[in-house]
Amino acid sequence: MIESRLNMKELYKIGMIGLGSIGTRHLQNIVTVLKERGRSYTIDLIRSGKGKELDREIVQHVNETFYSYDSVPNGYDVIFVTNPTHLHFETIQKFVSKTKHMFIEKPVFDTIDVSLDELHLKSDSIYYVACPLRYTDVIQYLKYQCDLKRVYCARAICSSYLPEWRPNQDYRYTYSAHKDQGGGVSIDLIHEWDYLCFLFGQPEKVLNIRGTFSDLEIDSDDLSLYIAKYADMAVEVHLDYFGRKTIREIQIFADEDTIVGDIANSEIRYSKSGEVISFKEQRNDFQRKEIVHFFDIVEGKAVNDNAIPTALRTLRIAKEGK
Numbered sequence: 001m002i003e004s005r006l007n008m009k010e011l012y013k014i015g016m017i018g019l020g021s022i023g024t025r026h027l028q029n030i031v032t033v034l035k036e037r038g039r040s041y042t043i044d045l046i047r048s049g050k051g052k053e054l055d056r057e058i059v060q061h062v063n064e065t066f067y068s069y070d071s072v073p074n075g076y077d078v079i080f081v082t083n084p085t086h087l088h089f090e091t092i093q094k095f096v097s098k099t100k101h102m103f104i105e106k107p108v109f110d111t112i113d114v115s116l117d118e119l120h121l122k123s124d125s126i127y128y129v130a131c132p133l134r135y136t137d138v139i140q141y142l143k144y145q146c147d148l149k150r151v152y153c154a155r156a157i158c159s160s161y162l163p164e165w166r167p168n169q170d171y172r173y174t175y176s177a178h179k180d181q182g183g184g185v186s187i188d189l190i191h192e193w194d195y196l197c198f199l200f201g202q203p204e205k206v207l208n209i210r211g212t213f214s215d216l217e218i219d220s221d222d223l224s225l226y227i228a229k230y231a232d233m234a235v236e237v238h239l240d241y242f243g244r245k246t247i248r249e250i251q252i253f254a255d256e257d258t259i260v261g262d263i264a265n266s267e268i269r270y271s272k273s274g275e276v277i278s279f280k281e282q283r284n285d286f287q288r289k290e291i292v293h294f295f296d297i298v299e300g301k302a303v304n305d306n307a308i309p310t311a312l313r314t315l316r317i318a319k320e321g322k
Helices: 021-036 085-098 137-145 191-200 283-298 308-320
Strands: 012-017 041-046 076-081 099-104 127-129 151-161 205-211 223-229 234-240 242-254 258-262 267-270 276-278
Touching: 012 021, 012 085, 021 041, 021 076, 021 283, 076 085, 085 099, 127 308, 137 191, 137 258, 137 267, 151 191, 191 234, 191 308
Parallel strands: 012 041, 012 076, 076 099, 099 127, 151 234
Antiparallel strands: 151 242, 205 223, 223 234, 242 258, 258 267, 267 276
16 A cells, blocks of 8 residues: 555645646646545646636636745645646746645656756655546557557557647647747657557667648647667657648557557557447546546555656657657
């Protein structure tokens, strides 16, 4: 039994830094998960003052809102870091003393040239980095229902059209469009490398070609291609911002069949046998599962399987290979 890290009689004091689309989704899932557990909570917002006005549905869950570092109190149980990627390092560094644990949105940083010692992380605290595709039914099935030791190679692809990612928002002004804000498919779509490492472990060698090839009005890379070598298998990865029909899947070439894990459509397809397994999962289902898992870690029911050093190793693969 893992020792519990939170007194079960106390309420959760939660702070949220950044409340864009993903931060809002996390807030709503936090409320749902903690209510299901019968846990009391307060949620404070820590904002720059530059964000949009909050919807009434969100306001009802907010205890207090702070607009400066000095006004933020100490003593949080968890702070969720969901602001732009290029601000993560500075945010963790500034607020680590004000909270016991942290949930950090992916990617963990926008650069690998960091010193974790400068963050002054506490040895008895949880610093978890988001990796939601691990919790999809497709990836869970591949991880626990398939014999991955009998795989010769795999091909992962994530292709979609950036201007359609965020409805009612001009893609040219999002962080994804700008390299200096942590944008670009190589790290914006780090999900692929995260679940590949989850399934197969760390590769021995990675080759990468990336650049801006489409007519999108961005200065970040819109295409990134990888070939990775493992001890007894190989992996190809294709990431782009310009595919007009969304494709997100992994093809696994094994000894007896080729298995397609279609994440976008939530199904498993066996190419030779013709078997199809449909999960009918929605995006928020696996996002919610991750919040459940995070609080399981905090409450001592699970281990932290994506701590900052682990996430940094994945980022290193995505950015520079190995």
